[in-house]
Amino acid sequence: MRVLIVEDEVRIAHNIATALREGSGFAVDCADNGADGATLSAQGHYDLMLLDLMLPGLDGMGIVRQVRARGDSTPILVLTARSEREKVVELLNAGADDYLTKPFDLGELLARVKALIRRGKGVAHPLITFGRLRVNTIEQTVRCADLLVDLSPTEYRIFEYLIFRPRAIVSKRELLEHLYDYRWEHHSNVIEAHVSNLRKKLRAMGEEATVETIRGRGYRLFAPESPQ
């Protein structure tokens, strides 16, 4: 998953980014002002945007309005040191999905980020099932008939991204954009290798569902006898 953080207090941005990268293996981009944040948000790579309300130049509210005006439905979590009710109401009405007041609890922030990403993908439960496969997005584990599938962090992230949209074709570029930060071009040749490993590991568990490669278009999670 790829998250955009727009926060002028660089230390806070850094702390959140580190927590997201370390804990959940998210790809994180940071911007320290509204204008840069708005530019980055327009690229459409993000599974969640985390905005500070008070920013130099364009503020968080402005970015929320811009994002929603584009028809972009990426979940938005707003951080604010102000706790005025009217401001919060205005923010949510402008299209933000949730807000946290500073000083926030980092654990709570991470939980909210994950919940919002799930919701953004149309999934409410942190446990996602696909045939015999069960993905726990909190523990970041994949089980096949109660047996743990031993996946590397990147393999897990690819699988998690695919299982949020089962049977849909996801391009390699989309995978790259959503799993890596702005340096994703450097990783373009590793996706095939990771998908291939993932496929092998699933097959080794005797799992029929697999990650198909659709030439020229991308990948999709596929089960032969249409489970679910």
Added chain:
Amino acid sequence: MKSRSLTHRLIAGVLLAEFLCAALFSAVAITHEMHGRRRAFDVMLRGRADSLMGAVQDAEDPEDNVMVDPTELSLPSEDAYAVATPAGHVLGSSPKSSPELLAALESPHKEGYFNFAIGDKQYRAIRTPGMRVIDREEKTGALRIPVTVLYAAPTAHLWHEAVEAVSFYMATGALLLALTALALVWLLRRWLAPLHELAERASHVSVQAWEFVPPEAALHTRELEPMASSIQKLLAGLQQSFERQRQFTGDAAHELKTSIAVLKSSLQLLSLRQRTAEEYESGIEGVLVDTQRMEELTERMLALARLEEAPSKSQESVDLSSVVQAVAERLRPVAELRQVLLGTAVQDSSRVALSLDDAEILCSNLILNALQHSAGGSHVMASVENQTGIVALMVEDHGEGILAEALPHVFDRFYRADASRSRNSGGAGLGLAMCKAIAERCGGSIEIVSIPGTGTRVRVILPASTTNKDIFSDA
């Protein structure tokens, strides 16, 4: 204390005055009337006494006696009279003659008019000596008989008549009193309406609602205008200072919350999972830096709050040139570190009405700002110039400048033109706000001119101080 109505007191006061006037007028009128009537009464008494005199006639007896026969006179029955000889022999008296009347007759002192009482009735009497000449044909010459005539008539009716005569005026007075009272109530209510309106308007002012617009009527009333406008000014001032305080509290809370968020997230990040000793060490170092920054922020906020209070009454003054030179000397290591050339150009005796502390904050903030925004190898110039009545401090750099859209906000509290940079360099966005507060505190002004890519020039104009008390000496 019980509250009293101004209107009621005014009405009561005027009515009381009117009532007293009416009473006095009535009393004077009655007295005057009584006086006139008493004179008429006296004339009447004398007339009756004279006619009684006429009734003294020859008794037709050999002893040359006289007698009184009032039967031919039509004298009022309630009158009392007596005629006596000087020897005290009563020649005749009214049917109702009383001992008091006879006593008055005998009293030698009562001559002319006098008052006395018969029973409980008041009488006024005249006692007059007379001479009755009786012409007797059979004798030679006329017979001269001295007599004393006492004639009294009751005076009770006098009072009644006087009151009756005056009662018309009294009734008119009472009616006028009632009419003027009504008119007064109406007029006073009208005239005092601006006062009521002002009080009403003022009573709506509360901590939540500062709005106070004095009523037009009060502003057009000479006695109320100073009060109305001073209330308005006072409230506007209070509201402004309250707003400023609120804004400051809000800003301060925002900054402190952000600082705490930095600390908290840094610590929570450290405790998210087991880490190596090096990671913990660098984490603790980061937290220490954060704490240091928070401490500085708090100090600067308190300093700014102090500066934005009412101007000090102290008579301190300081030589700005010396301060600029001292501060420049102190900041030279910073300049060298950044490889910026720091120069000063000052004039002697540039006294301004600032405390040494404030002058140092002003100069060091401006020079430090210039140094921080200058590229290596460029110049920063701090100069002090004496002009008539003013001292101009100018700090000029050739750094990256400030964007036009940021320029109007640079003096705002907590404003950072370049967020990431100044946050990282530790500024809280209070430096220029403090400079502005210092300049304005002593009646000066501050202005900033900046061209992006060319540089920035800050100019502080301060009134020259006339006091010569030496606070700062560069010795």
